[in-house]
Amino acid sequence: MPEILDFDYVILGAGPSGLTFAHRLLDEGEPSFVVIEAEEEAGGLCRSVAVDGAPLDIGGGHFLDVKNARVTDFLFRFLPEDQWNRYSRITRIRMGGFDDIDYPFESHIYQLPEEEQAAVLDSVARAGCVTGAPEPSRFSDWIRWKLGDRIAEIYMLPYNWKIWSMDLDDLGAYWLHKLPDVSYEQTLQSCREKRPAGTVPAHGTFLYPKAFGYGEVWRRMGEQLGDRLCLNTKVTSVDVETRTVNDKFRGKRIINTIPWPLWWELAALPGDVAEAAGRLRHTSIDVDYVGRNETSDAHWIYIPDEDVPHHRLLCRNNFIAGARGGWTETNSARSGPSGKWRHHNTFAYPLNTIAKPDDIELVLTWARSQEIYGLGRWGEWEYMNSDVAVAHALDLAGELLSRKLEAP
Ligand SMILES: Cc1cc2nc3c(=O)[nH]c(=O)nc-3n(C[C@H](O)[C@H](O)[C@H](O)COP(=O)(O)OP(=O)(O)OC[C@H]3O[C@@H](n4cnc5c(N)ncnc54)[C@H](O)[C@@H]3O)c2cc1C
Structure with missing residues (x-):
């Protein structure tokens, strides 16, 4: 029997949600936690790699919304404000046959x-x-x-x-x-x-790091967790009764940011909860590198034309200094053969199916009764951006820290 390690919090997944929750615990002087992450690097869908000499966001085009100062101030601790470029959003729609x-x-x-x-x-x-x-x-x-x-x-x-x-x-x-x-x-x-009339949404403003891509802020957050972050460690089992993960990490509370449908195989769930979790649906997307510069000044272009497989083209030459080309996002069901570089994201978008609100509520209510808390894009099954994931993680950490843990 492997040695069991005890923590107040076991956090599943080191994307923006899990990382933010972990740092908020540290901020409040709560060091008893571990973050378990399947991949070799922290950041989840928000990771970046270098392709053809410049950053590429492997989960699709990622930009930081500036609307929530609590979130940006939190993130500036890891990647200071002067290390981000600020852009007024330029986006276009490319229709077959029209400009x-x-x-x-x-x-x-x-x-x-x-x-x-x-x-x-x-x-x-x-x-x-x-x-x-x-x-x-x-x-x-x-x-x-x-x-x-x-x-x-x-x-x-x-x-x-x-x-x-x-x-x-x-x-x-x-x-x-x-x-x-x-x-x-x-x-x-x-x-x-021949000009927009009525209320045109203000040009959104977004931030993108000056170097290393969107993944840099999350990579730094992961690095600062030291050995509290276990990379290359896939969650393969959860004993719900004892809240023990992989027969090794036991938590008084579990924070779940990984997709609930995976729990089918990880844990023995009550029948109605297992069924509801199994009904939650998602899509997968492929991100493909494109080496050619667009003549457009757009940061990205939406493409409804059904003859083109991808639905969005990111023009990184317009938001990363010195970069050329960009990347496309394609639903994996429509993808053709891979070109020079591709990253497949199995869990990309949680789907807002008709049954979803009831199903996720049932799962989350049951989970809370077991001191297991769903958080983030997959834990809450919500189509949320990373700034919202950060805000939710700050809020949940605040809520849980204000409620004393039961003695084991
Ligand atoms: C195409 C696209 C474009 C987007 N654009 C933007 C944007 O412009 N701006 C923005 O702010 N947000 C954007 N988002 C949303 C953003 O990616 C999410 O809000 C954010 O990643 C959510 O963080 P999370 O931690 O909840 O989930 P994730 O980032 O998905 O993190 C979950 C983590 O759990 C890990 N995990 C999964 N299964 C296991 C397992 N069995 N064991 C251990 N670990 C596991 C994963 O490896 C991952 O690291 C976009 C998303 C997509 C798909």
């Missing part, structure tokens, strides 16, 4: 050819949310209801079909509510005046 148009699509209809503008306007006037039709619950009906048939058909549905590569009607519409309304009057005015 690239600015993002968001709905605000730049006037950049389409005139006959296409007329078709879009006509369908916006008949969109369900404009005419007062009842709000549908299925994804594709909801997109048509919200944006009209034409925007749905030439942009939103093909793009979503490419990125998710599944029956879109298995997705719920509950996560789409932040999409702005498209107003017929404003779209018409915009087409007449």
